[in-house]
Amino acid sequence: MTTTVKLTTPLSDQDVASLWIGDKVLLSGVIYTARDAAHKRLIDLLNAGQELPLELQGQVMYYVGPSPARPGQAIGAAGPTTSYRMDPYTPQLLARGLKAMIGKGKRSPEVIEAMIKYRAVYLGATGGAGALISQAIKEAQVLAYEDLGPEAIHRLVVEDFPAIVINDCQGHDLYEEGIKKYAR
Amino acid sequence: MREINVQEVTAAVKQAAMTANFELGADMLRALEKGAREEESPAGQEVFRQLLENARIAREKRIPICQDCGLTVVFAELGQEVHLVGGDFNEAVQEGVRQGYQAGYLRKSLCHPLTRKNTGDNTPAVIYTTIVPGDQLKLMVVPKGGGSENMSRVFMLRPAAGLAGIKEKVVETVRDAGANPCPPTIIGVGIGGTFEQAALLAKKALLREVGSQHPDPELAALEQELLTMINNLGIGPQGLGGRFTSLAVHINLMPCHIASLPVAVNVQCHASRHQEVVL
Structure with a gap:
């Protein structure tokens, strides 16, 4: 039976260890956005031995490139983008203490391995539910790389952001389990 | 003039x-409502509920x-x-x-x-x-959208591959795409023409009303067969497991060169958006 877990960022190892694939998560607190271009810049900094524009320990990264906010709104539509494009960069960020990622679609074996090693989880949000998800985002500010436009790193304040655990830190994969259960 | x-x-x-970008078509809303009624997996049902709510918020608040x-x-x-x-x-x-x-x-x-x-x-x-x-x-x-477009493919099959080869490639494309193209999807299949015409046929097939029947009874039956094969994969809404991986398969077909059998599969996410204007 699936359970619903309310979590507040930053996340501890304990928060993450208690999650199981299929658990519904309602996430509150600060999370950070990043897509392909921002990931590349973060990894370039790490490889050059330089400081990152944000502290990753305990944090949650959301793979999203929101549409522009209308006047008076915090953000436009803001659903997840496909995560596999971030896979080449992800293990290094997990090594720096990143505790959860929110996206959609399957992760690579390397990323799943790194989630076990560094105790982190991968959460799925409903792709294409950008208007619905935007209602859970209360504040949005550009934190770094403003020149990237929708791909800039944004600091978001979220309240009961709806997600589901796709990969827990024991190495389970909801996509695999789901197919096993419903394939004919 | x-x-x-x-x-x-x-x-x-x-x-x-x-x-x-703000208003999902009536055919898509009907398809999502059908999914919400008939999906067996609890996680899949939740996805359909979210997508219907998303469509309502988008329409009312003019959020994409x-x-x-x-x-x-x-x-x-x-x-x-x-x-x-x-x-x-x-x-x-x-x-x-x-x-x-x-x-x-x-x-x-x-x-x-x-x-x-x-x-x-x-x-x-x-x-x-x-x-x-x-x-x-x-x-x-x-x-x-880019996510579903990235999962689309063109195959230049040998004529010997025949109908069985076509079915295999369509199902393979959907299987390999998994959760990436935001299922439940619409699958546009272009058969025949040239390399680029097959892809264009597939894209145009996506524009047909979801829930409508192909005028050619044989192709209508093939669409149903492919939809069943796809939904038997068990990928389900958002890849979380379930009965509805795709909502519809639409085929467009035209003659091709005697040496060729082009097949294109254009994947469309559930945010199937198109708007027609006649001047």
Whole structure:
């Protein structure tokens, strides 16, 4: 039976260890956005031995490139983008203490391995539910790389952001389990 | 000869781009409601509930259905008795896209393929113009999302592969895509033509009303068979496992070279957006 877990960022190892694939998560607190271009810049900094524009320990990264906010709104539509494009960069960020990622679609074996090693989880949000998800985002500010436009790193304040655990830190994969259960 | 000023084209494209991004079509809403009623998996049911709620919020609050407001594809059918006046038709379409994406707070999602620098205004749109009988101009504005487009494929099969080969490739494409293209999807299949025509047939197939039947009974049966094969994969809504991996399979077919069997599979996410205007 699936359970619903309310979590507040930053996340501890304990928060993450208690999650199981299929658990519904309602996430509150600060999370950070990043897509392909921002990931590349973060990894370039790490490889050059330089400081990152944000502290990753305990944090949650959301793979999203929101549409522009209308006047008076915090953000436009803001659903997840496909995560596999971030896979080449992800293990290094997990090594720096990143505790959860929110996206959609399957992760690579390397990323799943790194989630076990560094105790982190991968959460799925409903792709294409950008208007619905935007209602859970209360504040949005550009934190770094403003020149990237929708791909800039944004600091978001979220309240009961709806997600589901796709990969827990024991190495389970909801996509695999789901197919096993419903394939004919 | 009927005259249409291209300024009308710009205004129509601008409006259609916005409407397409805010209002999911009635056929798609019916398909999502059917999914919500019939999906067996609890996680899948929750996805359908969210998608219906998402469509309502988008329509009422004028927030895009999806933050990926797409690369804008425009299918223009120009009546041969129409004389376009007042400027360059293609530029008028581009200007409509430019204005619609600006005024609608839609995401600009186009970039230079090598430098990855954003073009800033969601142009250039991809425009296909065909000449048809009559004195009207029909414009179909189709914002196409990147996630599902990335999972699409073209196969140049050997004729010996036959129908069995076609089925295998369609199902393989959906299986390999998994959760990536935001299932439940619509699958457009183009069979025949040339390399590029197969892909275009597949894309046009996506525009047919979801829930409608193919006029050719044999192809209608093939569509149903493929849909069953796809939904037996168990991928389910958002890949979480379930009965509805796709909502529909649409086939477009035309003759091909005796040496060829081109097959294209264009994957469309559930945010299947298109808006038609007739001038």
